[in-house]
Amino acid sequence: MRLLVDIAVTHVQGRGRQTLVSIAGVMLGVGFAIAMAALMQGSQDDFVNTLIDAMPHVQVTDEQRNPAVQPADRSYDAVEFRGLRPEDDVRGILNPVAAIAGLRGWVPGVLSAALSLQGVARYGGTERGVQIMGVEPRHALDVSTIGEDIVAGRFEDLEAAGFSVVIGTGLAKRLSVGPGDSPRLTTATGVARQFKVVGLFHTGVAPTDEGLVYVRLKAAQVLAGRQNAINDIRIRLHDPETARLVATRAEALLGYKAVSWQEANEDLLSAFQIRNTIMYTVVGAILLVAGFGIYNIVSTITHEKARDIAILKSLGFRDTDVRAIFLAEGALMGLAGSLLGAALGFALTLLMSHVEFKAPFETEASHLPVTYNWLHYLIASGLAVGAATIAGYLPARKASEGNPVEIIRGAT
Amino acid sequence: MTALVEARGVTRILPAIVPVTLVKDIDLAVGRGEFIAITGPSGSGKSSLLYLLGLLDAPTAGEVLYDGTPTHELDNTAKAEIRLRGIGFVFQFHFLLPEFTVLGNVMIPMRRLGRWPRAEMQDRAEAILKSLDLADHLSKRPDQVSGGQRQRVAVARALANDPPLILADEPTGSLDSHASEQVFQILKEIPAGGQKSVIAVTHDLAFANRMDRRVHLVDGRIVSDETRAAAPVG
Numbered sequence: 001m002r003l004l005v006d007i008a009v010t011h012v013q014g015r016g017r018q019t020l021v022s023i024a025g026v027m028l029g030v031g032f033a034i035a036m037a038a039l040m041q042g043s044q045d046d047f048v049n050t051l052i053d054a055m056p057h058v059q060v061t062d063e064q065r066n067p068a069v070q071p072a073d074r075s076y077d078a079v080e081f082r083g084l085r086p087e088d089d090v091r092g093i094l095n096p097v098a099a100i101a102g103l104r105g106w107v108p109g110v111l112s113a114a115l116s117l118q119g120v121a122r123y124g125g126t127e128r129g130v131q132i133m134g135v136e137p138r139h140a141l142d143v144s145t146i147g148e149d150i151v152a153g154r155f156e157d158l159e160a161a162g163f164s165v166v167i168g169t170g171l172a173k174r175l176s177v178g179p180g181d182s183p184r185l186t187t188a189t190g191v192a193r194q195f196k197v198v199g200l201f202h203t204g205v206a207p208t209d210e211g212l213v214y215v216r217l218k219a220a221q222v223l224a225g226r227q228n229a230i231n232d233i234r235i236r237l238h239d240p241e242t243a244r245l246v247a248t249r250a251e252a253l254l255g256y257k258a259v260s261w262q263e264a265n266e267d268l269l270s271a272f273q274i275r276n277t278i279m280y281t282v283v284g285a286i287l288l289v290a291g292f293g294i295y296n297i298v299s300t301i302t303h304e305k306a307r308d309i310a311i312l313k314s315l316g317f318r319d320t321d322v323r324a325i326f327l328a329e330g331a332l333m334g335l336a337g338s339l340l341g342a343a344l345g346f347a348l349t350l351l352m353s354h355v356e357f358k359a360p361f362e363t364e365a366s367h368l369p370v371t372y373n374w375l376h377y378l379i380a381s382g383l384a385v386g387a388a389t390i391a392g393y394l395p396a397r398k399a400s401e402g403n404p405v406e407i408i409r410g411a412t
Numbered sequence: 413m414t415a416l417v418e419a420r421g422v423t424r425i426l427p428a429i430v431p432v433t434l435v436k437d438i439d440l441a442v443g444r445g446e447f448i449a450i451t452g453p454s455g456s457g458k459s460s461l462l463y464l465l466g467l468l469d470a471p472t473a474g475e476v477l478y479d480g481t482p483t484h485e486l487d488n489t490a491k492a493e494i495r496l497r498g499i500g501f502v503f504q505f506h507f508l509l510p511e512f513t514v515l516g517n518v519m520i521p522m523r524r525l526g527r528w529p530r531a532e533m534q535d536r537a538e539a540i541l542k543s544l545d546l547a548d549h550l551s552k553r554p555d556q557v558s559g560g561q562r563q564r565v566a567v568a569r570a571l572a573n574d575p576p577l578i579l580a581d582e583p584t585g586s587l588d589s590h591a592s593e594q595v596f597q598i599l600k601e602i603p604a605g606g607q608k609s610v611i612a613v614t615h616d617l618a619f620a621n622r623m624d625r626r627v628h629l630v631d632g633r634i635v636s637d638e639t640r641a642a643a644p645v646g
Contacts, residue, residue: 003523010511311507314468315521315569316496318489405469408503409459 008328011301018297025290026337030380033283034345037376040279044272046369053145056234057243060250060258062093092229099254109237112139113230115220123175123183130213134220143236153179153199158216165195168209169202187223291387294333298326298392302399310404323400330392338381414480415441416577416609417465421474424460434460435632445606449620450613452629458613459581466499466579467491496525500570504582506562508554514565515550521572540568560591567598580612
């Protein structure tokens with residue numbers, strides 16, 4: 001085998017300039033593929049991490065995944081019911097204390113119970129529809145990043161005062177309120193109370209900053225007129241990747257809909273998959289083009305070395321040996337291009353990671369998010385070596401099938 | 413006694429719109445220790461017969477036996493194996509690999525065979541080259557030595573795996589008289605031990621007449637097959 005590689009090396013060395021151009025083609029393809037993958041994976045990871053940080057990993061609500069079976073379903077052999085109205089159901093998770101205790105027993109993470117209500121915030125003649133989120137402040141800080149988003153006051157101050165509220169900067173601007181002011185919160189059932197603003201948060205997501213307010217859970221229960229009621233359990237897991245499993249088990253245990261962060265963002269994640277598929281298709285196409293360069297040079301070498309091939313056969317080289325020589329030539333160029341391309345890709349990724357930019361509302365400059373993943377190097381290099389080997393195969397097959405006598409006769 | 417190589421009723425026809433008969437009904441048996449000349453006018457099928465005997469080409473009819481083994485049913489790989497172990501070729505032009513040194517060229521068949529460790533291969537190759545008066549040119553490339561030296565390197569390469577059969581196609585055809593004589597003497601010594609044979613295609617009747625046996629072809633057929641004692645000189 002060493003002999004075959006030695007012969008292959010002498011062949012590609014003999015066409016130095018063409019070999020370098022072909023290797024450069026593969027190098028650029030692999031290098032830019034790795035850099036592009038690092039950037040795209042980096043931005044994806046950054047986005048997903050932000051997503052995972054910002055939202056509960058599993059959220060159990062007082063909804064059910066499938067409508068409850070109606071008594072009429074069981075009584076009549078009918079296919080469809082129209083105009084039926086079930087009795088008004090009292091919303092909320094039944095037996096909340098037992099439900100929370102049941103989850104705490106096995107969930108690998110922290111939980112926070114909440115009561116979410118629709119309502120209106122009013123102040124000085126201005127009003128705005130809001131979602132009133134009743135939480136236990138200490139637990140809420142455990143399961144979300146709201147503490148990091150506070151720009152005025154403290155989230156923990158919700159504990160101190162009975163009817164206090166933390167609102168978003170967007171809502172504060174619209175209502176013209178600030179810390180110390182007391183807007184009025186009114187629920188859909190008409191219950192209203194004044195709440196003192198003890199903090200402002202800014203998440204950067206406009207609907208959240210303009211439409212969400214945090215109050216103590218007890219205060220929300222008072223507004224709802226239902227003692228101990230909760231309709232939302234938020235779970236933050238030690239390992240976010242286990243969210244699907246935890247959600248499935250929680251749903252089976254409680255009978256309420258439990259949504260993992262992956263399910264909640266399924267469209268987004270599948271968009272990422274499509275984006276990655278497109279990226280690797282483009283990368284494949286680039287490497288295919290680089291493969292044509294290799295095909296060209298190996299093909300030229302087989303033509304030039306026809307006499308040597310005949311001589312090698314006369315010396316006892318098998319057809320497979322001859323094929324291996326030219327396959328090795330393609331693979332060697334692919335390998336050299338891949339190694340150089342990996343170095344180029346690493347350098348480009350490093351360069352991109354130092355590019356600074358500043359987003360609006362951000363106080364500190366950020367860098368382009370990149371990911372160093374050995375899989376990118378493996379996939380790009382593997383594709384390149386594969387394309388190069390395939391590019392070498394066709395001329396290799398042709399060379400091995402040639403009749404040595406015809407070539408020797410031609411040469412003499 | 414089994415012939416080293418034998419052609420039995422061998423015919424080779426090149427397929428074409430008008431098929432070309434290269435050799436026809438050749439019967440030829442070559443034993444060990446023979447030094448045979450194949451002569452004949454241009455186009456008489458001398459080289460074609462050599463390639464058939466060397467298993468580089470396959471007969472259209474008849475069969476070639478190597479050391480008693482019929483080869484017509486062997487695949488290319490098996491024939492390559494016979495060439496590797498049992499047959500050495502020398503062509504009119506040296507056909508050395510230009511990227512390899514003189515020593516490297518001689519070591520190629522040995523490396524392919526893989527019978528000896530690398531150091532031993534090198535020793536063997538050096539010994540063969542030394543015996544052919546090429547000891548000073550081991551690390552030179554083919555284009556750095558003379559035509560006669562190149563042809564001697566080609567002979568050394570043919571001898572590398574110690575094959576019992578050397579097939580030479582006009583081995584002195586491109587050399588001056590001095591170099592030709594040198595190459596002839598080298599070829600002549602190969603069968604001297606009685607175990608190896610040399611079959612050489614040549615136009616040079618002076619050389620042919622100094623060989624043990626002379627097979628003469630005309631129009632693809634053997635018209636005479638005579639040993640030196642019986643063969644007419646000239």
